[in-house]
Amino acid sequence: xxxxxxxxxxxxxxxxxxxxxxxxxxxxxxxxxxxxxxxxxxxxxxxxxxxxxxxxxxxxxxxxxxxxxxxxxxxxxxxxxxxxxxxxxxxxxxxxxxxxxxxxxxxxxxxxxxxxxxxxxxxxxxxxxxxxxxxxxxxxxxxxxxxxxxxxxxxxxxxxxxxxxxxxxxxxxxxxxxxxxxxxxxxxxxxxxxxxxxxxxxxxxxxxxxxxxxxxxxxxxxxxxxxxxxxxxxxxxxxxxxxxxxxxxxxxxxxxxxxxxxxxxxxxxxxxxxxxxxxxxxxxxxxxxxxxxxxxxxxxxxxxxxxxxxxxxxxxxxxxxxxxxxxxxxxxxxxxxxxxxxxxxxxxxxxxxxxxxxxxxxxxxxxxxxxxxxxxxxxxxxxxxxxxxxxxxxxxxxxxxxxxxxxxxxxxxxxxxxxxxxxxxxxxxxxxxxxxxxxxxxxxxxxxxxxxxxxxxxxxxxxxxxxxxxxxxxxxxxxxxxxxxxxxxxxxxxxxxxxxxxxxxxxxxxxxxxxxxxxxxxxxxxxxxxxxxxxxxxxxxxxxxxxxxxxxxxxxxxxxxxxxxxxxxxxxxxxxxxxxxxxxxxxxxxxxxxxxxxxxxxx
DNA sequence: ACTCATAGC
DNA sequence: GCTA
DNA sequence: GAGT
Ligand SMILES: [Mg+2]
Ligand SMILES: [Mg+2]
Numbered sequence: 001x002x003x004x005x006x007x008x009x010x011x012x013x014x015x016x017x018x019x020x021x022x023x024x025x026x027x028x029x030x031x032x033x034x035x036x037x038x039x040x041x042x043x044x045x046x047x048x049x050x051x052x053x054x055x056x057x058x059x060x061x062x063x064x065x066x067x068x069x070x071x072x073x074x075x076x077x078x079x080x081x082x083x084x085x086x087x088x089x090x091x092x093x094x095x096x097x098x099x100x101x102x103x104x105x106x107x108x109x110x111x112x113x114x115x116x117x118x119x120x121x122x123x124x125x126x127x128x129x130x131x132x133x134x135x136x137x138x139x140x141x142x143x144x145x146x147x148x149x150x151x152x153x154x155x156x157x158x159x160x161x162x163x164x165x166x167x168x169x170x171x172x173x174x175x176x177x178x179x180x181x182x183x184x185x186x187x188x189x190x191x192x193x194x195x196x197x198x199x200x201x202x203x204x205x206x207x208x209x210x211x212x213x214x215x216x217x218x219x220x221x222x223x224x225x226x227x228x229x230x231x232x233x234x235x236x237x238x239x240x241x242x243x244x245x246x247x248x249x250x251x252x253x254x255x256x257x258x259x260x261x262x263x264x265x266x267x268x269x270x271x272x273x274x275x276x277x278x279x280x281x282x283x284x285x286x287x288x289x290x291x292x293x294x295x296x297x298x299x300x301x302x303x304x305x306x307x308x309x310x311x312x313x314x315x316x317x318x319x320x321x322x323x324x325x326x327x328x329x330x331x332x333x334x335x336x337x338x339x340x341x342x343x344x345x346x347x348x349x350x351x352x353x354x355x356x357x358x359x360x361x362x363x364x365x366x367x368x369x370x371x372x373x374x375x376x377x378x379x380x381x382x383x384x385x386x387x388x389x390x391x392x393x394x395x396x397x398x399x400x401x402x403x404x405x406x407x408x409x410x411x412x413x414x415x416x417x418x419x420x421x422x423x424x425x426x427x428x429x430x431x432x433x434x435x436x437x438x439x440x441x442x443x444x445x446x447x448x449x450x451x452x453x454x455x456x457x458x459x460x461x462x463x464x465x466x467x468x469x470x471x472x473x474x475x476x477x478x479x480x481x482x483x484x485x486x487x488x489x490x491x492x493x494x495x496x497x498x499x500x501x502x503x504x505x506x507x508x509x510x511x512x513x514x515x516x517x518x519x520x521x522x523x524x525x526x527x528x529x530x531x532x533x534x535x536x537x538x539x540x541x542x543x544x545x546x547x548x549x550x551x552x553x554x555x556x557x558x559x560x561x562x563x564x565x566x567x568x569x570x571x572x573x574x575x576x577x578x579x580x581x582x583x584x585x586x587x588x589x590x591x592x593x594x595x596x597x598x599x600x601x602x603x
Numbered sequence: 604a605c606t607c608a609t610a611g612c
Numbered sequence: 613g614c615t616a
Numbered sequence: 617g618a619g620t
Contacts, residue, residue, distance in 0.1 A: 256617030554608040
């Protein structure tokens with residue numbers, strides 16, 4: 001549905017609203033939406049000027065538009081003007097523009113911008129000749145590439161991840177319905193829990209034998225909190241600290257610790273000794289000793305030392321900054337940095353902003369300095385909006401917002417952020433689907449960021465993920481909602497995705513900082529991920545985590561001759577296997593479905 | 604002795 | 613090396 | 617650091 005705009009305004013306006021010559025700037029309700037106006041029976045000048053005042057992009061041909069504005073009525077006449085586009089664009093009465101314009105004018109000065117009027121209500125009725133598929137409604141999934149081993153699909157999935165219904169449909173997070181205690185998990189064959197693929201993974205009965213708990217997190221339940229949580233927390237700092245070490249050896253030890261922690265998380269009862277814990281795969285002598293020390297003394301000496309050390313605290317603080325990881329944090333410490341101000345100054349010294357080409361046209365005049373700095377400013381804003389900030393700029397911006405970015409995001413607000421994304425996607429391309437993934441989907445009460453996976457509506461443009469996320473990003477920038485773009489990435493794998501052809505100079509991830517409109521809002525980290533429909537289920541699975549769950553999913557796949565990237569790929573044939581829901585992916589892989597709230601394999 | 608998830612910037 |  |  002979405003068409004990349006033909007023309008781009010020189011939009012260096014740093015924060016939000018579009019400047020306008022007459023009166024105050026309007027809310028850019030049409031930002032990034034290509035609009036075609038049928039030049040008949042309406043006041044072109046007025047309509048076009050209103051569209052432009054609203055930030056709309058004029059499409060020069062109807063097939064490049066998302067909306068067509070017209071005073072004409074009746075299918076035959078419109079088909080004559082619009083050609084085939086009559087079935088692929090939204091054909092709206094001119095009142096739509098007038099109403100949007102009024103709405104934007106009335107809202108000048110308001111803190112919270114209005115939403116674009118629902119365009120469905122302005123559609124020009126167009127009776128179809130044949131009863132065929134509605135172009136903009138996602139009710140009919142296209143024939144998708146089916147699994148090679150279609151025979152493994154025995155019974156239909158109970159509830160697909162997203163029954164298509166609303167225009168923007170959101171896969172609602174499950175309310176953590178974690179059943180505690182004993183439950184008939186798998187009839188009475190706990191030793192082979194994979195036999196019955198039709199039952200979802202649930203918490204283990206308290207009397208499960210530890211050696212029966214399987215090796216990979218994708219085969220077992222990992223609740224948010226487990227009965228041995230305090231033990232895990234006590235051990236945690238030991239491997240966190242090792243991540244800052246230079247020896248690669250220590251880093252692989254970290255993986256080993258993480259696996260131990262992950263499997264301990266699946267244990268449904270209190271562990272009574274290291275020896276008992278050793279029955280678990282991936283818990284060995286070292287971790288067993290740690291557990292014994294904790295159970296005996298109530299703490300672990302080495303861990304306490306680490307937590308108390310100023311080096312560890314500084315390293316944690318440094319690496320909490322985006323773009324600063326373990327290695328850089330350790331290097332900063334070695335360079336003598338002891339607090340974040342040191343870090344800021346360090347990058348100021350070592351990572352100066354790129355110098356612009358010297359513009360020698362204006363030398364000798366008093367304006368030269370002003371013009372140079374203004375140019376600098378614009379270049380900087382361009383970097384900020386396009387994921388091209390220098391490290392110094394990222395660190396500077398992050399430190400300026402750190403107090404806000406460090407604050408946990410409550411579920412309600414995560415939902416609000418999802419709603420804003422949905423609203424703007426709907427303005428750009430009605431019929432998108434989206435899922436809030438990440439920790440939110442796994443049931444966490446608060447999260448450190450928000451991950452939103454979305455896809456274009458089915459149809460002609462369903463693979464144009466780059467154009468869609470690009471438009472979304474620009475629109476949210478125009479509204480002043482996105483404040484910083486930390487990084488843009490192209491689509492999630494270089495593998496075929498055969499049909500659709502050459503249109504893949506595409507961006508499909510945007511890591512941003514945003515702030516919702518209105519008073520009292522905080523800056524938040526948000527990851528926007530756009531996937532083509534054929535990979536949507538895989539993208540949701542990939543972005544739901546947890547980290548250890550994802551790693552184990554990939555190990556399982558590899559063992560069976562598949563690669564799990566942003567989709568399943570059969571190694572032997574290099575063929576992509578696209579499935580329509582998470583459930584189908586689990587089933588295809590011979591796994592019972594693990595509900596998101598039991599994928600919390602990280603400590 | 605070898606493996607440990609994977610990909611884009 | 614950093615991000616997810 | 618643990619499993620193969
Ligand atoms: Mg960091
Ligand atoms: Mg997240």
